Amino acid sequence: MNGRTLCAALALAIAVSVAHAGDSTVVLGPHEKVAGRSQGDYAIAWWQWVMQLPDGVRAYQDLSGAQCGLNQSGPVWFLAGTEGTEHVQRECAIPADTHVFLPLIAMLAHASPGQPLSCQQAQAAVRANNDHLAQAQVLLDGKPIADIDKHRVRDIPCFDAFKNAKYIERHALYTPAATDGYWLMLAPLPAGVHQLSVRTRYANPGKPQGDLEEVFEYRLRVGDAPPAQAAVVITI
Amino acid sequence: MGVSGKWSARVALVWVSGCFLWLGTATANGTSVPTKPPAYADAPDTVRAFLVAAKHAEALHDPLARCLAYPDYPGNAWPKGLAAAYCHYTHDPVITLATVREALDRHALAGLEARFKADLERHFVKDGFSEVIHRDLRAFDASQEAGRLSQRWVEQSPHSAYALAARGWYFRRMAMKARGGAWAQDTPAENMQRMSEFAGRAIDMFQRAIAIEPRLMDAYVGLSDTAGLDSRSELEERAFEEGMAIDPACKVLTGYRMSNLTPRWGGSYPQMIALSAQLKAFLPQRPLLALNTEWAQVDLADMTSREVSYEQGLKLLKPLVLRSALADVLADVALWADHVQPVDRWEQLMLLLEAGRFQEGTQDAALLRGRLLLLVAREPAWAQPSLAAAVRMDPGDAYAHYLLAASYWNAGEPARSESDYVLAMSGTSIRRDALYEVTEAMLQAKRPSKARRYVERLNKEYPGDGPGWYLRAGVLIAQGSNGDQVTSALRKFVATADRSNLTQAMQVQEAERELKQVDAYMKRMQAKP
8 A cells, every 4th residue: 555544444343132133123224324425425434423523532432332422313323343453352331223334444546745546545445355255253242243344334435534633734635545345334222232353364474454353342231312403414 | 833945946957957948958978967976066065064964874784884984963962872872772682563463364473472572571681681662562553554463463462552542542542533633622522522432442452451460551641641641640650650660760751751851741850850851860871761861851842942933942942952862853953943043054964864764753853954965065865755745744745755756867867867857847936847857858858749748738827937938949840840840939938038047148149140140041041042
């Protein structure tokens, strides 16, 4: 990538109650929409949510989950992974009747000042590692979610990952961005506590982030958080 | 602090580009860019002697040898051995993230551990004393790479004091990143909360490291500093005292302490001066402490420059150049001088070169050093490393790209200048100059078709720019275009030229003479039966 920015998103295992673990009604198929929006749309919205805050305070850098409710809104609750720098265990209260969306492992490439990038280049950059997914274990309340490889969300149009970032002065220099990766959309979980654990890894030796490994767990308390106030606005 | 451009952009190329028609001819004939002797041949004796010695040192490939061979700042009264100790501190080989990665990949952690241990031992011997252990651990910054490697290292060696300290420094720097640089009242609560979380992890790591290796000074430094960041003053004090009990002359522990004693962080100048007096007793054995002993005045100068004026700040800071070799002070004196008239450019250049001897410094410093080497000393090749560093540190700085491009061109590498000229075009205030100069550079690189593309953009975007039309005529000549196109460009030049500009006025005269001859010729041709 030679200086271009790549960010790794993190996987999140979402745990539902034991009774629902592995239940296909809990895990939406990659082509299923929520509130009329595709999962590609939500992947874009997820990056814009993450990049809304500056480096150091982003959701994937949260050590404990204490800030998992920051800037959430609408019918879909976003969870984050890590950037591969920490095996985290987070606790997060989420409202009932809310879908949950998270990257299991994903890449973002975007232009930056002095390092312009075409959409085509960005898309090629994010594609490479995702063609080499070596491990993907996702447990929901202790039960595996199968066929993770089918949850790849790709061929997403280029977008502005920093659309909501007030700390960026010249947005044009940071576009375009592209993303590719493995994501999960979960139907609203029953009220109560759920355990979600994720372990994913690329095996693309010698490439940027080619050995990225995501290990994280969420303890989700469903029904403990107030419902989001505003609707999610997604613009591609 | 930012350095505003005080020279007009095209000054950078004055001695190369000369007049446009010469340029066209030179290109057509394959004449290379004329070289001139370095302009500092006319500089004052002290300056010339310094620059000649500095240039000689710069030719050395090995960074430590280069630093040791560098001339000391003229007239200095630095403690004996300070410059050499500073060179060793900043340029001795250190453990890098690449070293750690390789050891982790090869599962050769025993060797890595031994290397850290050897460097720690050097902190406690008389012969071969070194504080390089601090720089070994300095590799663990707030980068993703540092986070991933320290995570892997601790996972594989959970009882390694060095791995724990490395992880502690990663968390410490993440804490600072989360906090940001704004005043506390301007920092969002979520940033403070996140800072505190990272600080908690860092403190845990440092405490575990100390429990395993109680002589690991960097763990005390990290513990004290992180506790201070997180407003845990009792722990901050205790960690500092415990570290001082092991080595009261540790450059890094006392340096952090000095910084934490500044009034802005709750300390006071009397406290700083008291610590300074304590440290001065160790100067004969530990000359590096001279980098810490003047800190009270450095801070006072800094505050004065912010709250009163650069001029008043400079009066306090400048005398320190002769007492301490601190690279930040050398660079700041040069940078602040830009705001105080008259500016001694030679002095600025010497200060920045001396600062660069010890450390790369800030983007501002690298940019100004490169600019002075290019425009004042007329050393384009020498300017390139500084300008390349400025570009690397801020890839979005269009002016830095512009100067780097100009340095390539002026060093006789016009083709190499193209990509940086293109990046310079993102700067609205220099876009026209970048377009103009890249056109000229492409002509000299014998790439007239590229020159044509750039001059087309120049003429389209700046139709009222006379020299742009004059340049177009030159490009067309170089391309062997027909006379109509050339005369059309010249007519537009005559119509748009700034005749109050001497060069343009002369070019207008020349163009009008040429056009007159063309018109007369055409009339004669038309008159023929």
